[in-house]
Every structure is written in C-alpha cells, then in structure tokens.
Amino acid sequence: xxxxxxxxxxxxVLMTAWLSITTTFILAMxxxxxxxxxxxxx
Amino acid sequence: MKLNNKSIxxxxxxxxxxxxxxxxFEIKPAxxxxxxxxxxxxxxxxxxxxxxxxxxxENRLKLYTPGSKEAEFLIKEVEATKTRFARYENSSLLCGxxxxxxxxxxGQWDHANEFIIPGLIFLYITGWIxxxxxxxxxxxxxxxxxxxxxxxxxxxVALSIMNSGFLWPxxxxxxxxxxxxxxxxxxITVSPR
Numbered sequence: 001x002x003x004x005x006x007x008x009x010x011x012x013v014l015m016t017a018w019l020s021i022t023t024t025f026i027l028a029m030x031x032x033x034x035x036x037x038x039x040x041x042x
Numbered sequence: 043m044k045l046n047n048k049s050i051x052x053x054x055x056x057x058x059x060x061x062x063x064x065x066x067f068e069i070k071p072a073x074x075x076x077x078x079x080x081x082x083x084x085x086x087x088x089x090x091x092x093x094x095x096x097x098x099x100e101n102r103l104k105l106y107t108p109g110s111k112e113a114e115f116l117i118k119e120v121e122a123t124k125t126r127f128a129r130y131e132n133s134s135l136l137c138g139x140x141x142x143x144x145x146x147x148x149g150q151w152d153h154a155n156e157f158i159i160p161g162l163i164f165l166y167i168t169g170w171i172x173x174x175x176x177x178x179x180x181x182x183x184x185x186x187x188x189x190x191x192x193x194x195x196x197x198x199v200a201l202s203i204m205n206s207g208f209l210w211p212x213x214x215x216x217x218x219x220x221x222x223x224x225x226x227x228x229x230i231t232v233s234p235r
Contacts, residue, residue, distance in 0.1 A: 009195050010193060010195070011192075011193055011194075011195060014195055014197070035126040035129070037143060037156075038155045039155040039156070039159045039163075040155075
C-alpha cells in the first residue's frame with residue numbers, strides 16, 4: 001500500500017491527475033456558462 | 043549593473059505610475075474613444091449576423107425529421123445562438139463595422155470586464171501557481187533527501203502549501219521587504235568573463 005501511494009505521488013502521475021482535474025473544471029465551466037467573452041456580473 | 047532592493051523598488055514604482063497613467067477615469071459614452079466601433083446593440087451588421095446564424099441552423103433543421111436526436115440538437119443550438127447574441131447585446135461590448143464584438147484592452151474602467159479583470163485574475167492564478175511551486179521547492183531543499191522530494195512529491199505538505207498560497211501577493215511583499223524574496227548577488231553564479 002505504501003509503495004502504491006509512493007507511485008501515486010510521483011511527479012508524472014500527479015501531473016496527469018492534476019491536469020485532468022483542471023481540464024474537467026474548464027470543460028464544466030464552459031458547459032455551464034458558454035461563450036464567455038467578457039467577465040460576467042458587470 | 044548591480045541591482046539593490048532600492049533600485050528595484052523604484053523601478054516597480056515607475057512602472058506602476060507609468061501604467062497607471064494609461065488608466066482613464068473619465069465617464070464618457072461607451073464608444074467615445076473608438077469612432078469606428080459602436081455598441082453591438084446599435085450595430086445593424088451585428089443583428090444581421092444573428093439572423094444569418096439562426097437561419098443557417100434552421101435550414102439544417104429542415105433536413106431532419108422533427109423529434110429526432112439531430113433536430114433536438116439543432117433546436118438547442120438555435121437557443122444557444124440567441125442567448126449568445128442577447129448577452130453580447132446587453133453588455134458594454136463594442137462591435138466593428140462587420141458586426142463582430144471587440145475586446146477593448148486599453149485599460150479603461152468602463153471596459154474593465156473585457157480585459158483588466160480577466161487579466162488580473164490570470165496574474166493572480168499564475169502567481170499563485172508560481173508562489174506555491176517556489177515554496178515547495180524551498181521546502182524540499184530543507185529536507186534530507188531534497189532531490190527525491192522534487193520527484194516524489196510529499197502530497198500532504200504540497201497540499202497544505204497550495205492552500206496557504208492564496209495571499210501570495212502579501213507574502214511576496216513581506217518577503218521582499220525582509221529581503222528573503224531575492225537572492226543576494228553573492229549567491230548568483232556568474233560565468234567567468
């Protein structure tokens with residue numbers, strides 16, 4: 001288990017996980033609020 | 043050239059004043075400075091674009107049986123197009139002669155939501171990333187196995203550093219005034235010349 005956690009903590013694995021989170025977030029934002037040309041709320 | 047804290051500070055101050063002089067606080071009509079642009083609401087070419095895009099989608103819609111998956115998708119697309127145009131129309135966006143909206147990046151406050159605010163958010167987020175990255179690398183250098191800590195990330199420590207970085211502009215300023223932000227000249231290796 002410890003070795004597996006260590007594997008998950010290596011830079012390439014963490015990078016893949018983190019970028020997946022970021023892309024999901026950006027995709028979701030563009031799905032909920034599409035065509036944002038200006039910052040909303042003004 | 044030797045850069046000490048004082049000269050760096052005066053440079054930052056100079057740039058702040060220099061860039062600040064471009065900000066325009068006067069209240070004028072939205073297109074006062076841009077003779078060739080007019081608010082999208084008043085632009086006939088913009089309205090023409092709306093009808094043209096809707097028409098294009100509706101022509102495609104005719105090709106499919108009503109109620110089919112493709113027809114449903116196209117109906118949704120028409121709705122999205124109308125909302126998009128309505129949103130641009132109700133904002134302070136200015137349109138060119140061809141009816142396309144333009145982003146004004148001159149630093150005027152009445153167009154702040156087009157460039158200044160997204161720009162500041164961008165700088166804040168990239169600054170956050172850089173700040174916590176630097177903090178982690180500095181933390182790693184204090185550990186026994188510094189090199190390994192940069193390849194195999196200590197996730198709990200990294201997460202706590204990431205979460206503590208949201209006040210990075212203040213932290214950076216504090217480090218700058220205490221002299222911790224910049225390395226002293228003696229620590230910078232210079233190739234023989």
